[in-house]
Amino acid sequence: MSIDKIAVVGGGTMGNGIAHVAAQAGKDVRLLDVSADLLQKAVATIGKNLDRQIKKGRLDEPAKEAILGRIATGTDLAAGVADADLVVEAVPEKIELKNTIFHTLDAAAPAGAILASNTSSISITEIAAATGRPGQVIGMHFMNPVPVMQLVEIIRGLATTDEATAAVVALATELGKTPVEVNDFPGFVSNRVLLPMINEAVTALMEGVADAEAIDTVMKLGMNHPMGPLALADLIGLDTCLNILEVLHRELGDDRYRPSPLLRKYVAAGWLGRKSGRGFYAYG
Numbered sequence: 001m002s003i004d005k006i007a008v009v010g011g012g013t014m015g016n017g018i019a020h021v022a023a024q025a026g027k028d029v030r031l032l033d034v035s036a037d038l039l040q041k042a043v044a045t046i047g048k049n050l051d052r053q054i055k056k057g058r059l060d061e062p063a064k065e066a067i068l069g070r071i072a073t074g075t076d077l078a079a080g081v082a083d084a085d086l087v088v089e090a091v092p093e094k095i096e097l098k099n100t101i102f103h104t105l106d107a108a109a110p111a112g113a114i115l116a117s118n119t120s121s122i123s124i125t126e127i128a129a130a131t132g133r134p135g136q137v138i139g140m141h142f143m144n145p146v147p148v149m150q151l152v153e154i155i156r157g158l159a160t161t162d163e164a165t166a167a168v169v170a171l172a173t174e175l176g177k178t179p180v181e182v183n184d185f186p187g188f189v190s191n192r193v194l195l196p197m198i199n200e201a202v203t204a205l206m207e208g209v210a211d212a213e214a215i216d217t218v219m220k221l222g223m224n225h226p227m228g229p230l231a232l233a234d235l236i237g238l239d240t241c242l243n244i245l246e247v248l249h250r251e252l253g254d255d256r257y258r259p260s261p262l263l264r265k266y267v268a269a270g271w272l273g274r275k276s277g278r279g280f281y282a283y284g
C-alpha cells in the first residue's frame with residue numbers, strides 16, 4: 001500500500017517534526033491541533049528548522065516554500081483525517097487522551113487507513129483495542145529532534161498485521177529514516193534500555209558517587225556517548241523520564257525500574273530540565 005496523504009495529530013515538539021519530514025519527502029500533510037494559534041506556532045517552527053537546513057546548504061528557498069506548501073493545518077480532527085492514508089498521533093503521553101483520539105480516528109479515517117502512535121511508553125496493543133481495526137494500529141516512535149535523528153522504532157501491537165508493518169517500514173525509509181521493528185513491551189527497546197541507565201546515573205548523583213559533570217564526563221569519554229545521561233535527561237524532560245520509569249516499574253513489576261527518589265524530588269520542585277531552565281544543570 002502506498003502512503004501519500006498523512007495526517008499528523010498534535011503539532012508540538014514531535015508532531016511538527018513529523019510533519020516537516022513527511023512534507024520534505026513529498027507527502028501531502030495535514031497537521032491537526034486544538035487551536036489555530038498552536039498550529040501557527042508549529043508551522044513557524046518548521047519554517048525555522050527549514051531555514052537551518054538552508055544555512056547548511058542542504059536546501060534552497062524555493063524548496064522550503066514547496067515543503068511548507070504541502071502542509072495544510074486544521075482543528076477539526078474528523079475532517080482532517082477523512083482522506084488520510086496514514087494518521088500519526090503525537091499528542092501528550094496520556095492514555096485516556098490517546099484512547100479518545102483513536103476512537104475518533106477510527107470513526108473518521110478511511111477504512112484502509114493505518115493509525116500510528118508516536119507514544120514513548122504506552123502499549124500499542126491497548127491503544128489498538130480502542131479501535132475496530134487493531135490490525136492497522138502500530139507504533140511509529142520517532143526520536144527528538146525528528147528532522148535530525150535517524151531512528152524510527154516501529155512497534156507491532158499484538159494484532160498488527162504484516163501488511164501494515166511493511167507499509168510503515170517502507171514509509172519510514174522514504175522519509176530518510178532507518179526503521180527498526182520491535183514488539184510491544186513496556187518502553188519498547190529504546191526507553192527500556194535508556195531509562196534504567198539515566199535512573200542509575202541519578203541514583204549515583206544522589207549517593208554522592210560523583211557530581212553531575214563527572215558522571216556525564218565518564219559516560220561521554222569512557223563509553224563514547226555523545227551526551228552524558230544527566231544532560232540527556234534534562235533534554236528529554238525529567239517529568240517525561242519519571243513518567244516512562246513509572247510505566248516500566250508498574251508494567252514489568254520489577255524494582256530495578258523504581259524511579260530514583262532524587263528524580264521524583266526534582267520533578268516535584270518543577271526542575272524539569274531544559275524546558276523549565278533548571279534540571280541537573282542550569283540553563284540561561
Ligand SMILES: NC(=O)c1ccc[n+]([C@@H]2O[C@H](COP(=O)([O-])OP(=O)(O)OC[C@H]3O[C@@H](n4cnc5c(N)ncnc54)[C@H](O)[C@@H]3O)[C@@H](O)[C@H]2O)c1
Binds near residue numbers: 010013014038118143
Ligand atoms: N518529546 C520527546 O522527546 C518525545 C520523543 C519521542 C516520543 N515522544 C512522544 O510523542 C508524543 C508527543 O510528545 P511531544 O513532546 O510532542 O508533546 P507536546 O506537548 O510538545 O505536543 C503535544 C501537542 O498535542 C496537542 N494536542 C493535545 N490534545 C490534542 C487533541 N485532542 N487533538 C489534537 N492535538 C492535541 C497539543 O496542543 C500539543 O501541541 C507523546 O506521546 C510523547 O511521549 C516524545
